[in-house]
Amino acid sequence: MLQLRGSIHTATFTAMNKSFLIVGIAALLPSLAGASSSTWTESTGGAVRLVTSGLPDEDGVLRGALEIRLQPGWKTYWKEPGGSGIPPQLEFASGADVEGYQVHFPPPVRVDDEYGSWAGYQQSVALPVEIKFSDPSSRSVEGSFFLGICESVCIPFEGQFAFDPAAEPENFEHRVKVEGAFAKLAPEPSEGFQAVSARLEGRELRIAVDVPSGLEAPQLFVAVEGVPANLPELHEQRAGRVEYIARLSRVPEPRPSSIYYTITGDGRAVSGYLALEE
Structure with missing residues (x-):
């Protein structure tokens, strides 16, 4: 489901465990959209642009990629970076006829x-984006x-973008970039490689994961809507099953119905949603 666009944060940001340095952010108005x-x-530390390819489909959905180019030694955040990070967000102008958008994460x-442990990217990354228009x-x-x-x-890092989907819908470079971004998304979970249960106990989120035999050092990443979650830590491991505990910054209200997760290990990965136990 495409999320409704939310309000963008201001440049002043206070975090629990990290010191954020406010620098001169290149966020001036872009030139009028002509591409x-x-x-x-x-x-x-880096540069950002929004790449799109093709035209909106029959449902009004346009595919694109938020391209984040990082200088050596710089990093950026995943969907849920922990209690002190800034996940990527988009905001569209009120006259853009955009009903909603969804950013996907490899x-x-x-x-x-x-400062601690968190989920992110240590190299340049292109995040797939789907933008839904009320008027294609x-x-x-x-x-x-x-x-x-x-x-x-x-x-x-805050900035503005402008583009015209119809200006260059067949641009080969843009198509390769967007298709490449979507191709790097993890496949859906499958039997034997998936989260099988998730339950909240106060501020603790306990997740049980099934992993293939011989998978070394599986890593779990989770995102809970509306509340920051620390990186899950391994609690118990036995043949084929691993239990993790992630500590939330507060007890979520209202109570979420599901979590989003990614499991990685030995060059493999899966991503999906799992309903929280009642």
Whole structure:
């Protein structure tokens, strides 16, 4: 389901465990949209643009990718970066006829630094995006992005984008970029490689995972709607099953109905949703 667009955060960000340095963020108005992908917005540590390919389909959905180019040594966040990170977000101008959007995330890695452990990407990454239009013939879409990037400190990176889906729908470079981003998404879970149960006990989220025999050092990443969750830690492991515990920043209200998760290990990964036990 495509999520309704939410309000973008301001550039001032306070985190529990990390010091965020506010730098000069290159977030000035972009030039008027004249291409099917936006120009690069640059900042200390990296650059961002929104790439689209083709036209909206019969359901009004346009495929694209939020391309995050990182300089060596810089990192960015996954869907749920823990209690102190900034996950990527988009906001579309009110006149853009955008009903909603969804950002997808390829498998992240565990990042351990002086501030703790969190989920993210240590190299440049393209996040697949689906944008749903109420009017598929809409032109000159404008909006903004907001995310965090880190080196020795973490900084908020905010900027604006503009594009026209009909300007270059057959652009080969853009199509390769977008198709490549979607191709890197993890497949759906399958029997023997999936989360099988998830339950809340106060602020603790306990997740049981089935993994293939011989899979070394499986890593679990979880996202709970509406509440930050720390990186799950291995609690117990026995033949074919691993139990993790993730600590939430607070008891979620209202109680979520499901979690999103990714399991990685030995170059393999799966991603999916799992209903929370009552």
